[in-house]
Amino acid sequence: MNELRPLRNSLLDVRNLHAHFLTDAGTVKAVNGVSFQIGQGERVAIVGESGSGKSAMAMSLLRLLAYPGKVVSGEINLDGRDLNRLSERQLNEIRGREVGTIFQDPMSSLDPVMRISKQMIPPIMRHLGLPQDKARAEAINWLDRVGIPDAARRIESYPFEMSGGMRQRVMIAMALSCRPRLIIADEPTTALDVTIQAQIVELLKELTAETGAAMVFITHDLGLVARFAHKVGVMYAGKLVEFGAVRDIFARPLHPYTQSLLDTIPPAHQQERRRLVQIPGVPPDMKQAVLGCAFKERCAGAHRHCFETAPELDMRQPGHSAACWLPDGLGQDRFVEQALIPAMEPSGEPGDSRVVVEINNLHKHFVSRSSLPWRKPPVLRAVNGISLRISKGEALGIVGESGCGKSTVARLLLGLDPATSGEIFIDGMAQMVFQDPSSSFNPKMTLSNIIQEPLVVTGWGTRTERQGRVRELLSQVGLDESYLHRYPSQLSGGQRQRVAIARALALKPSVVVADEPTSALDVSVRAQIINLLMDLKQKLRVSFVFISHDLLTVSYISDKIAVMYLGEVVEYGPADEVFHNPAHPYTQALITAVPIPDPEAEAARAQKPLSGELPSPLNLPTGCSFASRCPEATDYCRTHKMVLKPFSKTRETACHYAS
Structure with a gap:
């Protein structure tokens, strides 16, 4: 391996880091010799599939x-000190003061029974040596800077009184409040809507640029x-397999x-x-010794040498390293293989435009219980008069922020909730694929019983016919008969989702409702x-x-x-x-918030992320529902409701000034 030379103005210098989990089943070598450097003010992204060792590193x-994890060897030099x-x-003197941490789930990191003030002020007093009144003013200042409205009042709120985006902003304020020189952010935007995600990313970019923190x-x-990083480290099986500037990695990846x-x-x-x-x-089992390159079993370019000796992370060009025996990885040949794959054909058959789902003026209201018997109970208007049509073989994507009513529409389609008013016509049957199949499977049932459960409940066929149907369904979703007697716990996330799809298809439905079916999956499994x-x-x-918040998918x-x-x-x-020429300002804001996997394109985008949060459906605006967040809203928009109307021959929009 090429010896790492200290960077000029290097802040963090990690050398040959090893971290293991000592379990009863064996030692999991989660981090297996990682070395990299970060300079002052640099933003370095670490990417890879689940289990690659990113979070452990x-x-x-x-x-x-967390126990039983342990750093077993290596150097972690922060400004010359080996942590x-x-x-x-x-x-403990360095945590918070020199290094701030932003965790993935703020609800599991913030104490639910403590006010924000009790969680922010004491660390500021300790690390910055400020008296309580000045520490409180500093905490309020940071809450204000990360976009918490009415920060002086909200600092006395509990975490559960805030939305997910606001809780994540509080986490960022806490991480930055002691002015650390390094920030570790572990999946800080994973559970957020694309609009809130864009706000958080822009906020982190601005604050790190302002404070000079890496x-x-x-x-x-x-x-x-x-969109965010200066450099990228790609991890696989506990090691960095490629490291370099973000533009180099995206323009010419080498591994x-x-x-x-x-x-x-x-x-x-x-x-x-x-x-x-x-x-x-799948990635290798890190409890087992890996001979040769860890990626060899999944690599189309693997040769004999890859199975015998593991390649080291070597410098290929200034600032760009890769750990592969092939000088250009799979090279341009991988594009030739992709070109051989035929393009997608249009859905359905010529002339077949049969409508299988028709929704007319659908409403769903939830009436809350009032604590005061003489007060009229509040009404939450989750779905407010939507009309849609879906033809045979057609896929309809429903997008929007959390709380916009997407999942409620799904439940109405499946008859899980009764509609307040309106009509739903389905030619045939609707079935559901849930976001998390594990929560919808009985862990004590084999896959054979899970898939044929709808057949048994409806009395479909004989036992032999049902078993034959299960084998047919497994084949359709790309699984063989060896899976018949497995349990959900014996499957990967992608395999569980395949089984969920097979079960949904068991009764040959005319429409399948898929609610965020890929959001919890790695990019490779998602594909x-x-x-x-x-x-x-x-x-x-x-x-x-x-139904998804991933607009690109x-x-x-x-x-x-x-x-x-x-x-x-x-x-509509x-x-x-809709994606490339959005008419409604809200659609435009959603598309702008979608990060494009191209650093050059991201650098050219100058649009400001959508600000504010979704208004409460308990108190709907009198005019356009988007007026409070729309940069183009007028007084007319705030007082006059707009309904969906034709925008072109193929599209409809609900905006007074759609362009």
């Missing part, structure tokens, strides 16, 4: 690994990497794993729709599931309602898109038109 930097040699007491940013979203990750991203234009690249196999859904859509001519898989805001459809039309 990040938590090892401050020796925050691995410090005592716990010495580390950042280690753990993520699986390659679009965010292109087959990096190339494969980038090739799993759906193309933005439907004219370019192709089967997404799938990375075969497999997206390809599967596209195959089923074409072969079985099943219609899909695809929605635009790829959908024929039409309905954009929802506060229980209403504000734009062909997916490519």
Whole structure:
């Protein structure tokens, strides 16, 4: 391996870091010899699949690994001091003061029974040596800077009284309040809407630029990497397999794993729709010794040398290192293989425009219980008069922020909730694919029983016919008969989602409602599931309602898109038109917030992220529901309601000034 030379103005210098989890089943070598450097003010993103060691490496930097994790060797030099040699007491002086941490889930990091003031003020007093009144003023100042409205009042709120975006802002304020020189952010935007995610990313960029703090940013979203990072480290099986400047990594990736990750991203234009690249196999078991390159079993370019000796992370060009025996990884050959894959064919058959789902003026209201018997109970208007049509073999994508009514529409379609008013006509049967299949499976049932459960409940066929149908369904979702007697706990996330899809198809429904079916999956597994859904859509001519906050995936898989805001459809039309020429200001804001996996394109985007949060459906605005957040709103918008109207021959929008 090339020896790391200290960077000029280097802040963090990690050398040959090893971290293990000592379990009863064996030693998991989660971090297996990681070395990298970060300069003052640099933002370095660490990417890779689940289990690659990203979070374990990040938590090892401050020796925050949960039991039974342990840093076993290596150097973690922060401005010349090896943190691995410090005592716990010495580390406590550095944690918060020198290094701030932003965790993935603020609700599990913030104390739910303590006010924000009690969680922010004491660390400021301790690390900055300020009296309580000045520490309180400093905390309020940081809450204000991260966009918490009425910070002087909200500092006395409890975490559960805030939205997810506001809680994450509080976490950022806490991490920055002691003015650390390094920030470790572990998936800080994973559970957030695309609009809130864009706000958080821009906020982190502004504050790190202002304070000069460096950042280690753990993520699986390659679009965010292109928008946010200066450098990228790609981890696989506990090691860095590629490291370099973000523009170099995206323009000319050198490791087959990096190339494969980038090739799993759906193309933005439907004219370019192709089967997404799938990375075969799964990452190696880190309890077992790895001989040779850890990626060899999944690499199309692997040769004999890869199975015998592990390549080291070597410098290929100034500032760009890769650990691969091939000088250019898979090179341009990988694009030739992709070009051989036929383009997606249009859904359905010529002349077949049979409508399988028709929704007319649908409303769903939830009446809350009032604590005062003489006061009229508040009404939450979750769905407010939407009308949609879905043809046979067509995929409709429904997008919007959390709380806009997407999942409520799904429950209404399936009859899980009764509609307050309106009509739903379904030609055939609707079935559901849930976001987390594990929560919808009985862990004590085999896959055979899970898949045939709908058949048994409806009395479909004989036992032999049901078993035959289960084998047919497994084949359709790409699993063989060896899975019949397995339990959900014996499957990977992608395999569980395939089983969920098989169960949904058991009774041959005319429409399948998929609620965030890929949000919890790695990019490589997500590509497999997206390809599967596209195959089923074409072969079985099943219609899909695809609900997601991932607009890039929605635009790829959908024929039409309905954009929802506060229980209403504000734009509706062909997916490519909506995504690339949005008419409604809200759709424009959503598209702007979508990170593009191209650093050059991201650098050219100058639009400001959508500010503010969704108004409460308990108190709907009298005029346009988007007026309070719309940069183009007028007094007329605030007083006059707009309904969906034709914008072009193929599209509708609900805006007075759509352009």
